Amino acid sequence: MRRAAPWVAAIAAALLVPFAGPGSFVLHVLILVLMWTTLGAAWNVLGGLAGQVSFGHAALVGVGAYTTMILYLKLGIAPWWGMLAGGAAAALVSLPIGLLCFRLRGPYFSLATLAVAEIVRLVALNFESLTNGPVGFLITALPPLHLGGWAVNWESKTPFYVAAVLLAAAALVSTDWVKGSRLGAYLVAIREDEDAAEAVGIDTVRVKVITLAHSAFLAGLGGGFYAFYFRYVDPDAVCNIGLSMEMVFIAMVGGLGTVGGPLVGATFLTAVAEVVRGQLGLGHLVFYGLSMMLVIRFMPEGIWGRVHRLLTRPRGAAADVALGG
Amino acid sequence: MSRLEVERLSVSFGGVRAVRDLSFSVAEGEILGLIGPNGAGKTTVFNLVTGFVRPASGAIRLDGRPLVGLKPHAVARHGLARTFQIVKPFPRLSVRENVTLAAFLRHPARRDAEAHADAVLERVGLAHRVTVAAGQLTLLDQKRLEVARALATGPRILLLDEPMGGLTPAEVGLASDLVAGIRDGGVTIVLVEHVMKAIMRISDRVLVMNQGEKIAEGPPSRVVEEPAVLAAYFGKRRVA
Numbered sequence: 001m002r003r004a005a006p007w008v009a010a011i012a013a014a015l016l017v018p019f020a021g022p023g024s025f026v027l028h029v030l031i032l033v034l035m036w037t038t039l040g041a042a043w044n045v046l047g048g049l050a051g052q053v054s055f056g057h058a059a060l061v062g063v064g065a066y067t068t069m070i071l072y073l074k075l076g077i078a079p080w081w082g083m084l085a086g087g088a089a090a091a092l093v094s095l096p097i098g099l100l101c102f103r104l105r106g107p108y109f110s111l112a113t114l115a116v117a118e119i120v121r122l123v124a125l126n127f128e129s130l131t132n133g134p135v136g137f138l139i140t141a142l143p144p145l146h147l148g149g150w151a152v153n154w155e156s157k158t159p160f161y162v163a164a165v166l167l168a169a170a171a172l173v174s175t176d177w178v179k180g181s182r183l184g185a186y187l188v189a190i191r192e193d194e195d196a197a198e199a200v201g202i203d204t205v206r207v208k209v210i211t212l213a214h215s216a217f218l219a220g221l222g223g224g225f226y227a228f229y230f231r232y233v234d235p236d237a238v239c240n241i242g243l244s245m246e247m248v249f250i251a252m253v254g255g256l257g258t259v260g261g262p263l264v265g266a267t268f269l270t271a272v273a274e275v276v277r278g279q280l281g282l283g284h285l286v287f288y289g290l291s292m293m294l295v296i297r298f299m300p301e302g303i304w305g306r307v308h309r310l311l312t313r314p315r316g317a318a319a320d321v322a323l324g325g
Numbered sequence: 326m327s328r329l330e331v332e333r334l335s336v337s338f339g340g341v342r343a344v345r346d347l348s349f350s351v352a353e354g355e356i357l358g359l360i361g362p363n364g365a366g367k368t369t370v371f372n373l374v375t376g377f378v379r380p381a382s383g384a385i386r387l388d389g390r391p392l393v394g395l396k397p398h399a400v401a402r403h404g405l406a407r408t409f410q411i412v413k414p415f416p417r418l419s420v421r422e423n424v425t426l427a428a429f430l431r432h433p434a435r436r437d438a439e440a441h442a443d444a445v446l447e448r449v450g451l452a453h454r455v456t457v458a459a460g461q462l463t464l465l466d467q468k469r470l471e472v473a474r475a476l477a478t479g480p481r482i483l484l485l486d487e488p489m490g491g492l493t494p495a496e497v498g499l500a501s502d503l504v505a506g507i508r509d510g511g512v513t514i515v516l517v518e519h520v521m522k523a524i525m526r527i528s529d530r531v532l533v534m535n536q537g538e539k540i541a542e543g544p545p546s547r548v549v550e551e552p553a554v555l556a557a558y559f560g561k562r563r564v565a
Contacts, residue, residue, distance in 0.1 A: 182429055189426045192415035199375070199409070200427035201401035201478050 007173055014165045018158045027157035033263075033270045034164035035225055039243075040250025040262035040269075041171035042218035047248065048257035049175070049184060050211050051191030052102075053110045056117030058243035059097075060090040060216040062124060064223025065238040069137035070130065078143045080163070083224030090220025091213040098209035105194065114241070121239035136234025139227070160229050167225055168263070171218045176259045178214070187211060191257075219247075242285060249288050253295050255302025264304045326388075328353045328482050328513045329405070334373060334383030343369045345537040347383070351482065356504070356514045358528030358545065360521075362557055365534040367517040368410055371484050375407045376400040387482065401430065406480035408471040410487045410517070416460030420451055420470055423459050427477035442477055448510075449473045449503060465496045472503065482513040489520045501527050525549070533557065 018027065039061060046052050064086030071077040071085055101112040124131045131137075145152040145159075152159050178184045186207045189197040197204050227233045246269060254265025272291065276284040299306050327350035334347045344366045351357045359367050372378040374385055376397040385392040387405055395403070415423050424442035425435070432438040446452050449469045454462065459470055468488050475483055489500045501523045508514050518524040524531065525545040533541040533548055535557040541548050548554055 182433065182435065185422075185426055185429065188418065189415055192417060193413045195377070195397075196409070196413040196415060196474075197426075198377075198397035199401060199407055199413075200474055201398050201430035202426070203396070203398045205396075 003176070007169070007176070011165065011169045014169075015162060018161055024157045027161050029270060029274065031157060031161050031164045031229065033266050034161075034168040035222060035229070036246070036250055036266035036269055037168040037263045038164075038171045038218060038222040038225070039247050040254060040265050041168070041175055042215050042222060043247035044251040044254075044257065044262050045175055045178065045218065046208075046211050046215040048251050048255075048261070049178065049191070050187040050208060052208060052212075053248070054113040054215075055110050055241070055244050055248070056113035056115075056120075057215070057219050057247045058239050058241065059113075059117040059120035060094060060219035061223035061226065061243060061247075062120055062235070062239035063090040063093050063216075064220030065227040065233045066124065066131060066137075066223075067220070068224035068227040069139070069233050072139065072143075073137055076143075078145070079139070079224065079228040080145070083163075083167075083221055083228060086224030086227075087217040087220035090223065091217040094212045094216035095209065098212040099205075102205050102208045102212075114244075117239070117241065117244060121235050124235040124239050131235075134234060136232065136237070137227070139231035142228075142231075163225060163228070167221055170221070172259055172263065174214065174218070175262075178211075179259065183207065183210070245285070246288065249292055251302075252292060253302060255305035255308070258302065258304045258308065260308075261302050261304040265302070268303065326353065327351060328355075328388060329374070329515070330384075330386045331370075331374065332384040332386075334370070334380050334385065336369065336373060336378060336380045342537050344373065344380075347534070347537070347539055349532050349539065349542065351513055351515055353513055354508065354511070355529045356508050356516060356527055358524040358531040359515060359517045359534065360519075360524060360531060361534035361540075364536070365557075366537040367534055368486055369537075370534070371407055371486050371515075371517065374400075375405065375484065401478050401480075404479065404481035405484070406475035406478045406482075407484040408468075408475050408486055408488060410490065412464075412467045412471050414459035414462070414467055414470055414474075417458055419456050420446065420459055420462070421455040423470060424473050424477045427474040430477075431479040442473075445473050445477045448506075449476070450499075464491055465499070468492065468500065469503070472507070476507065476512070480512060482515065483507065484515045484517075486517045487519060488516070489518055489523050492520075497523050 043054065043057050046054055067086040067089040068079050068082035071082040072079050097116050101109050101116065104112050125134055142154045186202050189202055190204050190207060194204055223238055226238060250262055250265035250269050253268055254261030272287050273284050276287050295302065301309065329351040332348050334344055336344050347370065359370065361367055369378065373380050376395050380393060387403055390403060392400055421439065421442055424445055425438045428438035428441040432441050446455055449472055451466060451469050451473060454466060462470060472488060485504065488504065489497045492500060497520055504514060504516065505527050516524060516528065528545050530543065531545045531548045532539060533554050540553040540557055541551045
């Protein structure tokens with residue numbers, strides 16, 4: 001870790017928020033922002049750092065969410081463990097997907113991910129003995145949990161908020177760590193020119209498969225959290241293409257390949273969604289699409305990328321997609 | 326002993342036999358010039374040898390070790406590096422970062438890789454441009470960067486695909502000196518080039534291809550007099 005102190009401070013500050021006594025609606029919105037941050041960061045690791053645009057990340061979220069549900073409702077394993085298992089399951093599922101899809105490049109890869117996501121959705125819909133089909137899963141009561149002698153109150157938003165902070169922190173810190181590592185440098189090379197990357201000895205398929213697994217782990221964690229927090233999962237909720245698009249949206253609006261971008265993108269997305277749903281009550285996806293077009297046209301480096309550039313780089317200096325930057 | 330051996334290599338693209346039954350070898354410390362008219366299959370040979378294209382048949386050995394079936398990154402790891410005819414820098418990365426990425430192959434620690442990259446950049450004459458984005462370089466400097474990146478992988482043999490294409494005569498002189506200097510540093514070289522003056526001056530041996538086949542091989546001065554070579558370049562009637 002290159003910059004441990006700021007991270008520790010930021011995470012500690014975030015964990016102190018519930019002590020300021022926010023209402024449960026505020027905490028709920030913060031939880032959503034952090035959940036979307038995790039999901040956007042999951043997509044960003046692959047799409048932003050490595051330049052591999054996936055349109056099927058909902059499949060990995062779905063694997064995480066279903067794993068959490070199935071482990072709890074069929075085997076009695078608590079959902080906080082289920083989230084971790086969901087991340088691991090999504091990473092595992094991503095390996096064959098990566099080995100297959102990474103034979104393709106550019107738009108062909110993107111189309112393949114779209115197909116994979118549809119396959120996963122159909123499995124969730126039709127493999128009823130495992131997934132309950134279209135009915136989905138509902139958690140009626142969470143298992144009791146005692147931490148340091150305190151019984152956790154599942155009616156409060158606070159425990160979920162703490163979990164969401166830790167998840168988002170895991171996503172952003174791991175992004176930062178990868179960016180500073182040799183692996184991160186390889187990802188930049190792959191994003192810039194895959195043939196040249198191979199020519200200098202980078203095993204591009206292996207690097208991409210590892211990164212997809214990292215991305216999938218975070219997506220699975222996010223999916224597990226979705227199941228844990230909303231206590232309801234069906235194929236429409238976690239396996240639909242809208243979810244995949246929202247992950248793309250967060251990463252792009254926030255700033256592709258930046259560490260903080262997903263947090264900015266998630267804040268923006270949550271705000272747009274709440275306002276549009278509340279005021280207009282119609283197709284928030286239209287507004288996602290509109291704002292994405294505006295960002296791509298006027299701010300291709302995203303909100304975070306633009307702000308970061310204005311703050312750190314003197315006008316006219318060389319590009320700083322630096323290996324560690 | 327030969328560093329690189331190519332035996333009866335063939336590949337076709339949609340019915341066109343791009344390389345046909347091609348055999349040659351490159352001795353350690355040699356500069357082999359690979360020439361031929363457009364479409365002769367020179368770049369395809371590079372793509373075959375470096376693993377970017379898989380041959381339909383034939384064998385390729387680097388110091389006796391078979392290379393066919395290996396991916397390009399594995400070929401690079403074995404000590405065979407290449408440059409691209411159309412330069413492929415990582416355009417938004419600085420010159421130093423471009424070369425550092427290649428240096429990672431033999432120097433896993435970032436500090437070592439950067440030090441090695443700086444040394445290589447010094448050698449190719451790019452030391453004064455290390456912080457510039459690669460996409461901003463002049464063509465000559467991009468060609469130098471291409472060579473620097475290949476060199477930084479620590480190759481035993483270097484395949485240069487038209488390193489002088491598009492350069493001015495003065496720049497060709499500089500590039501030739503650079504290539505000769507690399508060989509003197511102990512790296513075997515195979516050079517595809519259209520700039521005849523340069524290739525005749527620095528090659529120890531020349532292999533001439535036409536329509537995917539070898540039509541002549543030998544010292545530069547002798548090869549240019551062979552009827553088959555003249556026919557390939559200028560047409561048959563003039564020779565006849």
